[in-house]
Amino acid sequence: MAPRPNWKGYLKLSLVSCPVALYPATSAGERVAFRQINRATGNRLKQQLVDAVTGDPVAAADKARGFEVERDRFILVDDDEIDALQVESTRTIEIDAFVPRDQIDVRYLEAPYYVVPNDKVGQEAFAVIREAMRGKNMVALGRVVLSRRERVIALEAFGKGLRGVLLRYPYEVRGEEPYFEDIPEVQVPKEMLSLAEHILDSKATDFDPAGFHDRYEEALVELLQKKQAGRPSAPATAASTPATVINLMDALKRSIVAETGTGSAPAETKPGRTKKAKRPTGQREMLLPIPGKGAAKPSVAEPARPRTRGRQAS
Secondary structure, X not given: OOOOOOEEEEEEEOOEEEEEEEEEOOOOOOOOOOOOEOOOOOOEOOOOOEOOOOOOEOOHHHOOEEXXXXXXXXXXXOHHHHHOOOXXXXXXXXXXXXXXXXXXXHXXXXXXXXXXXXXXXXXXXXXXXXXXXXXXXXXXXXXXXXXXXXEEEEEEEEOOEEXXXXXXXXXXXXXXXXXXXXXXXXXXXXXXXXXXXXXXXXXXXXXXXXXXXXXXXXXXXXXXXHHHOOOOOOOOOOXXXXXXOOOHHHHXXXXXXXXXXXXXXXXXXXXXXXXXXXXXXOOOOXXXXXXXXXXXXXXXXXXXXXXXXXXXXX
């Protein structure tokens, strides 16, 4: 089935507008997920709302929203009161400004979306807005309402469509000062810096998310496959702790031997001759035969054949 959009409305640049739809660009649906069950019966558990004071179960019709103004004292707010808070961007993403992409602090980036035209009539207007942004290499800042809240969204040309990223508000981003204030100023010796830079050069490569390796997910898949086949799971092993560095210079030199097979950094690194590390191979395919929603569940009596699950990213 084709994915369903999270939002439908209009993209507007001054007096030019076109209908668009927003689709989430990420998904956690392929991760291994667990259900809460009754250990004694093997049945699934259901959660129930209970009054914190009386202990009585609460019907769904009696559930309401409350803002806590002081301990155990709430302001009751009804859904229709929240719905009445209509803002301009409820059905329109209006572009307010354009900024250079490299000026957006990564701490403000939250969730990516694909923005596509939602009507053949508006495809020309969509293309005009897209190509104008591509030609200027700029990112548009607009506002969109998702889950009743107005969010700032950054839009940029991405292939035949647009990529939108929700941005956090300043009050949602913590400043670094309280965390960095106790870090002392250290004068790094030139020789140590040269050795560290040599290690960095030996590991330099291109960004390739296909090489990302979710080892925890793979360990879960392997555990479930063993249990499904009736084989014992491996006992837990203590995680190794890196040795404390006593002599930093010696550790840097030994790192170069381990990474490059040489005993010391070159006297001078020539521009354009940086050795690139071999690009990592693709992530090993998940083998759990039960991963997709709606997929047929294999018999527990006999392990199902491994199913490859492809990962794809733009």
